[in-house]
Amino acid sequence: MSYTEFGEGKRRRAHLENGTDRIAAQMGDAASRGDFIVYCEGQKHRHPNAVNEGYELRISWATDELDPSRADDIQRGMEYAYTLCHELAPDSMCWVTMHVDGEGGCVHAHATIANHDARTGQVINKGDTSLYAPRVKAVNDEQSRENGFSVLGADKEMSLWEQKRETFQPDSFDRRLGDKVADARDSSGTLDEFRRNLELNGVTLKETTKTDGKTGEVTTGWSYKAVDEWGPKRRTRKRRASNLADDLTREGIEAYFEAKQRGLEVQEQDAPAPEVLPDVPEAAEPAEQPSKDFAPDVYDLDRAYVSEMASDLQKAHIHRSREEDKPFMDERYEALVEARNHPDEQLAKLREDVDAARREFHASKEALDTLQSPCPGLLAGMHVFAKAGCNARDPVSRMMADMTAMMLHMMIQQVLAEERRRQREEAERRVYESRKSMWDAEKRLKAAEKALSNEDERESKAHAETMRARYARARSVSPSTPRSADKGKQFGE
Numbered sequence: 001m002s003y004t005e006f007g008e009g010k011r012r013r014a015h016l017e018n019g020t021d022r023i024a025a026q027m028g029d030a031a032s033r034g035d036f037i038v039y040c041e042g043q044k045h046r047h048p049n050a051v052n053e054g055y056e057l058r059i060s061w062a063t064d065e066l067d068p069s070r071a072d073d074i075q076r077g078m079e080y081a082y083t084l085c086h087e088l089a090p091d092s093m094c095w096v097t098m099h100v101d102g103e104g105g106c107v108h109a110h111a112t113i114a115n116h117d118a119r120t121g122q123v124i125n126k127g128d129t130s131l132y133a134p135r136v137k138a139v140n141d142e143q144s145r146e147n148g149f150s151v152l153g154a155d156k157e158m159s160l161w162e163q164k165r166e167t168f169q170p171d172s173f174d175r176r177l178g179d180k181v182a183d184a185r186d187s188s189g190t191l192d193e194f195r196r197n198l199e200l201n202g203v204t205l206k207e208t209t210k211t212d213g214k215t216g217e218v219t220t221g222w223s224y225k226a227v228d229e230w231g232p233k234r235r236t237r238k239r240r241a242s243n244l245a246d247d248l249t250r251e252g253i254e255a256y257f258e259a260k261q262r263g264l265e266v267q268e269q270d271a272p273a274p275e276v277l278p279d280v281p282e283a284a285e286p287a288e289q290p291s292k293d294f295a296p297d298v299y300d301l302d303r304a305y306v307s308e309m310a311s312d313l314q315k316a317h318i319h320r321s322r323e324e325d326k327p328f329m330d331e332r333y334e335a336l337v338e339a340r341n342h343p344d345e346q347l348a349k350l351r352e353d354v355d356a357a358r359r360e361f362h363a364s365k366e367a368l369d370t371l372q373s374p375c376p377g378l379l380a381g382m383h384v385f386a387k388a389g390c391n392a393r394d395p396v397s398r399m400m401a402d403m404t405a406m407m408l409h410m411m412i413q414q415v416l417a418e419e420r421r422r423q424r425e426e427a428e429r430r431v432y433e434s435r436k437s438m439w440d441a442e443k444r445l446k447a448a449e450k451a452l453s454n455e456d457e458r459e460s461k462a463h464a465e466t467m468r469a470r471y472a473r474a475r476s477v478s479p480s481t482p483r484s485a486d487k488g489k490q491f492g493e
Contacts, residue, residue, distance in 0.1 A: 077109055173226075204224070
């Protein structure tokens with residue numbers, strides 16, 4: 001923090017003598033720069049075993065993207081760095097310092113993240129928050145694209161086995177090996193089950209760990225090994241996972257099962273509670289009512305949803321203010337920060353609006369039409385929260401209700417996409433089973449052809465032996481005529 005304020009060497013001494021500093025702009029979550037330093041030092045004393053007081057990110061822009069002579073460009077870079085910090089560590093305080101006096105003359109930010117998670121009360125867990133370079137780079141690249149900044153390095157599109165398999169010959173070892181790995185992945189629910197299915201398919205998974213001598217970074221790669229039954233010679237062959245497809249590598253397989261697990265968790269959370277029916281006298285005729293499984297009452301918000309929506313709205317507000325060339329630190333921004341830090345009050349207001357909209361929804365004819373649609377539960381919940389957004393008394397509640405309605409709309413799309421994916425996987429599985437039967441038939445045909453070829457060779461050898469035996473017997477019965485002594489003379493001379 002001292003370096004970002006005064007620099008070092010002659011520059012530092014000059015700033016201290018003249019009472020100046022090198023800060024072009026600064027902002028953060030504390031009241032002042034000094035308060036942020038005191039906060040970090042206090043957390044270090046609170047956690048004496050912690051190694052670091054904070055982590056620093058440095059973000060730089062080319063002069064053709066952010067002009068160091070324009071205050072608006074410096075402000076834009078500062079807001080971007082602040083947003084990036086809270087994207088990487090959403091529950092930790094940060095402080096951003098902007099410079100334009102570097103050797104390259106570029107606008108660059110020094111963003112410091114305090115090593116304290118306000119939600120858990122502990123230091124930042126780097127295993128969960130992941131402030132390592134690969135994730136920082138990935139999140140920064142994504143944020144840069146969203147904000148219209150260029151990204152260094154060419155983007156490499158992830159290769160999928162569905163497209164990559166067509167580049168291999170139908171009878172090649174690589175294609176058969178990739179099909180076995182993909183089949184084991186698609187038919188498994190966990191990583192351990194995937195390993196077992198690989199063994200059942202005759203594929204051996206091998207992990208190779210390497211350590212970079214310069215950076216000390218440890219990487220683990222996968223390779224697959226199987227017996228090549230179809231080549232000119234039966235042998236065991238191996239292929240690196242990255243040579244098959246990116247979605248068959250260690251990272252691709254783990255990401256596949258993580259996404260699958262998240263989908264299962266969402267389904268469990270969305271599953272309605274079991275319905276408890278009241279005792280009804282036998283003589284009473286039951287009233288015709290929609291099932292509770294499809295009622296919008298199952299939708300309810302909690303503190304986590306409100307905090308997440310407030311965070312998304314905060315980013316959207318910053319982005320919109322930047323497009324309109326306005327400062328984003330206004331009353332609405334303060335309200336969003338307050339809603340994110342203290343979601344209970346905003347949650348109570350939103351629940352009141354939702355309850356009123358739910359009562360209005362049940363009393364309307366649209367309720368019956370909605371409950372009879374293909375996705376009644378999701379559509380009903382979306383309708384309720386859209387109503388709540390219209391009836392909300394303040395803009396923050398309206399935006400939160402609108403965000404919730406959009407979330408439910410996305411859930412509907414995910415349900416339909418999951419159903420289409422399941423049907424496609426079922427069709428692919430049937431195709432694979434028929435292909436496997438065809439391969440087994442080809443294998444039996446080759447074995448039969450080989451057996452016939454061996455039989456023909458054996459018969460040829462037996463026939464040759466018989467002919468040689470006959471020739472030997474014929475020579476033993478009629479001895480050969482002696483050769484003439486006058487070999488040089490013509491016949492009759």
